[in-house]
Amino acid sequence: MTQDYGLGIWGDSNFIIENGKVCLNTQSKPAIIDLVENIRSQGYRGPLLLRFPHLIQKQIESLYSSFKQARDEIDYGGSFNAVYPLKVNQYPGFVKNLTELGEPYNYGLEAGSKAELLLAMVYVKLGSPITVNGFKDRELINMGFIASEMGHNITITIEGLDELESIIHTAKERFAPKPNIGLRIRLHSVGSGIWAKSGGINSKFGLTATELIEAVHLLKQSNLIEYFTMIHFHIGSQISEINSLKKALNEAGNIYAELRKMGAKNLKAINLGGGLAIEYSQFKGHQDRNYTLKEYANDVVFVLQGISKQKNEPEPDIFVESGRYISASHAVLVAPVLELFSQEYTESKLNLKDQNPPLVSELYDLYKSIKSSTAIEYLHDAISHLDSILTLFDLGYVDLQDRSNSEILAHLIVKKAIFLLGNSEYSDLLKIQSEIQERYLVNFSIFQSLPDFWGIKQNFPIMPLHKLDQRPTLSASIWDITCDSDGEISFDATKNPLFLHDVDVEKEPYFLGFFLVGAYQEVLGMKHNLFTHPTEATIKISNDGKFEITNILESQTILDILDDLDYNIVEIRDMLAERIENSVLVDEKQKKHILGELYLFLNDNGYLKTVR
Ligand SMILES: *Cc1c(COP(=O)(O)O)cnc(C)c1O
16 A cells, blocks of 8 residues: 555646655656655755745636636636736745746736835736735825836725825826726625635725725726725635535625716726635545636626626626635645664664563563564553653663663663554455654654644645655654744644655655745745745746756845844854853964854755754
């Protein structure tokens, strides 16, 4: 029995397993582990973030082709447009690929702050859409006007009437052309999933029915109604049930028609925001969403066409702001396993006495005589014996050596039992593993690289990148290298265990891949323990199937990290030099040597650098 770690559920045909390795599902099928070895052979250590632009391209294409197909099928009159919400991933390694690959589609960007708007003004092709959401001050609105004066096709979406007043005021002072105006509507229908707070009547954002009517009056009064072109909503990220989107669309479609009837003659677009979900689950029966992109696209055009016909209004242009869907799959985090905690328990470390306490002797007999037929029984005995020994130790009846021998023997029995049951039914193995989990220490930081796991218990698919032609025998929990007890990914050992391989990492390397980390994780990542954004590399696949490793960007150096925290770098260097100078050392050569060592550390990144 081998495992595919749910690749068929979350993988979307992006990867395949060949010769025991996870490979890109492209013409030449490079194995991820070989790419990693290539990068590491250039001296890079620690975790690696790999970017795959061909997977960005795939998502863009599938989004456009699904909507094209859906529109063609029912002869939908409005156009389809997409903008990428920068908040989901603002890193240049992603954004530059997106804008380049999106150019043939007039792909735009969505900005939610001044910094993001500036990025959009630089990287969006003139004419492709820019939308601006979120709370705005006069300065941000002014920047929106500058973008349109530059020639950008920009829509500023108003979240409240005060913002509309700022726009009216600014419009009087600025030049032509002017940005388009969007209104964010407050829906009474709510989204689903953890992020549902973005929608609904108590939402942080959007205009109520009363405010919408007032906004149209204000726009008419100030002669700006011709610039009002779009209504916008966003019911939350990772929409798990398609029904909540349909409800929101029905409401938005009717608002669109009503506002047009009130005289908003240039209102021609509905912006659905983001929320298109992706499948993160690697376990059967735990799927995150109940719909496909095809169904999403079909529902959107069908609902909007129905309302338009009923209310006799033109079918609106459709805008989406999908972030997660476009970017999640493009990035894979690869991290080396540093240690299996139980590996310190070897027979050579046993130090039995001439006279051992009976429980220890018994453990030794169990270890020597265990067979397949007795494996499970002995395993249970071993666990309960160890438990008793630990109690005896607490009461002072056995000594530290007895305890050490017992711990070693119990672990050896577990290992032997797993080995003996290696070819038996999975359910037997499961039974043992529900009692014992192996802890894998992995060279990465959960806080930096999977912050949503820490913050909102979002799961990401995890699997070894190699050895997939061998049966994994250890039910695992994953520990990162921060010294925080939250730095652990545990798995329900009875329901959804993650089985990993029993490897001696001193002898051979073992790498884990963390998939679908391209959305939200990078910029939300925290520098807990001062571990920074990992070393990254971009893997470009050319048309003939060849791959090229480009843009290797090493993780920040320790000096840069400290600089980011506003430490005075010069002071830090001087203090170190001064302390060495005034130390007990007398030999000038030794002092120089030590200082040299320290400076090397300062200019290196802070992840663990083991050979493996
Ligand atoms: C966050 C956000 C998005 C992106 O949502 P995804 O679920 O990542 O697609 C789109 N629009 C707005 C207004 C947002 O706040």
